[in-house]
Amino acid sequence: MKKYQLMAPGPTPVPSQVLLAMAQPMIHHRTPEYEALFIEVRAGLKALFQTAQDVVPLTCSGTGAMEAAVVNTLSAGDTVALIQAGKFGERWTEIAKAYGLDVVLLTAPFGETVAPGRLAEALRTTPRIKAVLTQHSESSTGVLHDVRAYAEVARRTDAILIVDAVSSLGIADLAMDRWGIDVVIAGSQKGLMLPPGLAFCTLSEKAWAAARTSRLPRYYLDLTEERKFLLKNEARFTPAVSIVVGLREVLRMLAAEGLPNVFKRHDRLARATRAGVEALGLELFARATPSPALTAVAAPRGVNSEKIVAAYSETHNITIAGGQGEMKGQLFRLGHMGYAAEFDVVIALSALEQVLADLGLPVDFGASIRAAQKVFAEKH
Ligand SMILES: *Cc1c(COP(=O)(O)O)cnc(C)c1O
16 A cells, blocks of 8 residues: 655645535535525635635636636737746736737746836836736746735736736735735635635726726626625525535634644745755756745756656655646656645655655755754744
8 A cells, every 4th residue: 555645736635624524415505504605605715815805716727717817807909918937827828819818928937937127117118008917826837926016016007917826825925905916816726725626716996897898708707797696695607515615614724724824834844845855956946936835846967857756656656746838857846735734745855865766866865854854943
């Protein structure tokens, strides 16, 4: 028997109390029971998103919420600015092109970020830009973009700032209202430690105003229509009832831990993972601020990172992730978000030592664990 460990940057492990909650008999979504569930979930989501706005749940993966953000706030021919420094940034471009938007690309090499000054410059030279689209945590490179600084820039213009926070909500601080972010998107299967299937979209007053003039076609993902039901504590269509039941459990867990502690925990796990990886002589793929959700590690010289991913799986029954698209073979990614704690990092690192040794690389056994333990031993 080899115990299975899911250590990919999404989907992430689901806590057993959440699994048990979701295993209860199905309830109907047009009942007082569902209404009571939804009232609690609505309140919990506002706290989690750090906003006074209602968070609109959608039954789809995270990309569905990305598409919802675009089709509800923009019109064909509108110009948008895109922060593109990874595969998820490229997804924004693909969605924007699919809907006939004009795109001003602000690119950076994979592993880097786009300086807020470049966004300010783009908004100054192209004042017709209606929206700025970015990731918070770019999961393909392990970089955390400075969305707070982007918001500082965008809030002084007519443009709305749309942030894909699928791999940062409940992981890194993201103060939607305080920072002035207009749209925040999240999904169930990353920091929220739920199965895939739910996504979320939250709009500021500025974004709801944009929704009133937006002309892109939409039906299933029409947030204005969905909100009418939400205000009655209902869903417009059949929601993923079981995941909403699990979500109530997750929101209780996060509230009990306290959001600041949730962010601190992820920061410690990320710092320990980075320290461990570097103690083995490996390099981080991120050359900008690293994401606390995952650690992207550059493949050791002469080694295809797919071999490392395969060895984790075949030898140790641990799922991690490799590089996406052009980054395939160049990096591997260790997830430490959601239902993750200190000794999960120890497992990931000790397996890494064994994997590298199996691949014939010199390994100082224990070095990565020692480095991680030092981070954990720091006073918090
Ligand atoms: C996982 C993820 C998504 C959503 O992907 P889905 O497969 O559609 O759920 C979007 N953006 C980022 C940054 C992600 O990490």
